[in-house]
Amino acid sequence: MSAIRMDNVWKEYGDQIVLENISLEIESRAFVALVGPSGCGKTTFLRMILGQERPTRGAIFMDGQPLSPEPGADRGVVFQRYSVFPHLTVLGNVLIGRELTAAPFAGRLFGSARRAAIEDARAMIADVGLEGTENKYPAQLSGGMQQRLALAQALLMPPKVLLLDEPFGALDPGTRAEIHQLMKRLWNETPMTVVMVTHDMREAFTLATRVVAFERPRDRPEEKMRYGATITRDLHIWPTRRAASTD
Ligand SMILES: Nc1ncnc2c1ncn2[C@@H]1O[C@H](COP(=O)(O)OP(=O)(O)O)[C@@H](O)[C@H]1O
Ligand SMILES: [Mg+2]
Numbered sequence: 001m002s003a004i005r006m007d008n009v010w011k012e013y014g015d016q017i018v019l020e021n022i023s024l025e026i027e028s029r030a031f032v033a034l035v036g037p038s039g040c041g042k043t044t045f046l047r048m049i050l051g052q053e054r055p056t057r058g059a060i061f062m063d064g065q066p067l068s069p070e071p072g073a074d075r076g077v078v079f080q081r082y083s084v085f086p087h088l089t090v091l092g093n094v095l096i097g098r099e100l101t102a103a104p105f106a107g108r109l110f111g112s113a114r115r116a117a118i119e120d121a122r123a124m125i126a127d128v129g130l131e132g133t134e135n136k137y138p139a140q141l142s143g144g145m146q147q148r149l150a151l152a153q154a155l156l157m158p159p160k161v162l163l164l165d166e167p168f169g170a171l172d173p174g175t176r177a178e179i180h181q182l183m184k185r186l187w188n189e190t191p192m193t194v195v196m197v198t199h200d201m202r203e204a205f206t207l208a209t210r211v212v213a214f215e216r217p218r219d220r221p222e223e224k225m226r227y228g229a230t231i232t233r234d235l236h237i238w239p240t241r242r243a244a245s246t247d
Contacts, residue, residue: 002025002026002027002028002061002064003026003027003028003029003030003062003063003160003161003193004024004025004026004049004060004061004062004161004193004195005024005025005026005060005061005064006022006023006024006025006058006059006060006061007023007058007059007060007061008021008022008023008057008058008059009021009022009023009048009055009057009058009059009060010022010055010056010057010058010228011041011044011045011048011053011055011056011228012056012228017226017227017228018041018044018228018229019041019044019045019214019228019229019230020227020228020229020230021058021228021230022045022058022230022231023231024212024231024234026193026195027193028063028193029191029192029193029242029243030193030194030209030210031187031193031194031196031207031208031209031210031241031243032193032194032195032196032208032209032210032211032212033196033197033198033203033204033205033207033208033210033211033212034046034195034196034197034198034212034213034214035197035198035199035201035204035211035212035213035214036213036214036215036229037215037216040214040215040216040229041214041228041229042165042197042214043165043197045197045214046077046163046165046195046197048060049067049075049161049163049195050071050075050077050163051067051068051069051070051071051072051075052071054069062074062160062161063160073097073101073157073159074159074160074161075159075160075161075162075163076153076154076155076157076158076159076161076162076163076192077154077162077163077164077165078147078150078151078154078162078163078164078165078167079150079165079166079167080165080166080167080169080170081170083147083150083153083154083167084138084146084149084150084153085138086137086138086139087137088137088138089134089135089136089137090125090130090133090134090135090136090137090138090141090149091118091121091122091125091134091135093138093149093152093153094121094124094125094149094152094153094156095109095117095118095121095156096153097153097154097156097157098117098120098121098156098157099117101157102117120156121152121156122134124152124155124156125149125152127152127186128148128149128151128152128182128186129148129182130145130148130149130152133145142175143170143171143175144171144175144176144178144179147167147168147171147179148179148182150167151167151182151183151186155186155190155192158190158191158192159192160191160192160193161192161193161194161195162187162190162192162193162194162195163194163195163196164194164195164196164197165197166197166198166199167196168180168183168198168200168203169198169199169200176203180203180206180207183207184207187207187243188243188244188245189244189245191245196208205237208237208241209236209237209240209241209242210234210235210236210237211233211234211235211237212231212233212234212235213231213232213233213234213235214229214230214231214232215229215230215232216228216229216230217230217232
């Protein structure tokens with residue numbers, strides 16, 4: 001079954017058409033890279049899957065069901081910056097998702113539930129290569145370490161769909177290559193579908209099973225408001241790449 005299906009989705013802000021008639025099926029366990037010029041609606045597209053924005057027209061389905069309109073634990077997200085909370089420690093940042101789900105008002109767990117959550121969070125922190133930083137704050141970490149933390153935070157629950165918005169775009173090339181290896185492993189080991197926006201074609205071809213390009217077919221200034229971006233390329237990586245574990 002497809003993890004995500006979009007049927008004739010449009011997104012408009014006032015008079016401005018941002019996305020125009022997007023229909024797309026994303027297979028479960030796919031790793032889709034989304035590319036396209038700045039301002040063409042890539043973040044808007046991710047925010048619709050996340051449930052932060054609704055399509056103006058059309059419908060989105062997750063595992064065959066209409067997408068629940070609120071962001072939930074089934075969808076994780078990492079942005080280029082500011083995915084983690086600056087006033088929480090590394091451990092606190094990884095725990096927060098579980099705490100808010102278990103105790104939405106108090107935001108705290110107690111007793112054995114808390115001990116189990118801490119154990120899981122520590123294991124996740126070690127898994128992304130951040131062992132020993134549990135009591136540090138994000139500002140005390142490098143950019144690469146902060147993005148590792150953001151991944152650990154998004155994956156503790158773990159989500160069915162992981163949404164990544166240029167997550168590695170601000171990292172230097174060496175750090176980026178290391179985190180690509182981590183990302184590959186996490187995708188292989190976690191039964192999730194990934195949708196990643198990137199500016200970097202090399203990154204797209206390194207990680208993805210499929211590369212989807214958005215473009216505005218008519219882009220003259222007087223046409224900008226009246227025509228949105230749509231899918232102009234849809235490329236399956238050859239040879240076919242698949243996640244190591246399918247469930
Ligand atoms: N909340 C919003 N209200 C009004 N316009 C918005 C909003 N969010 C995005 N836009 C507009 O939608 C267009 C696409 O933005 P975005 O999805 O951020 O593009 P990209 O991520 O591809 O750079 C831009 O013109 C932007 O100004
Ligand atoms: Mg964007």
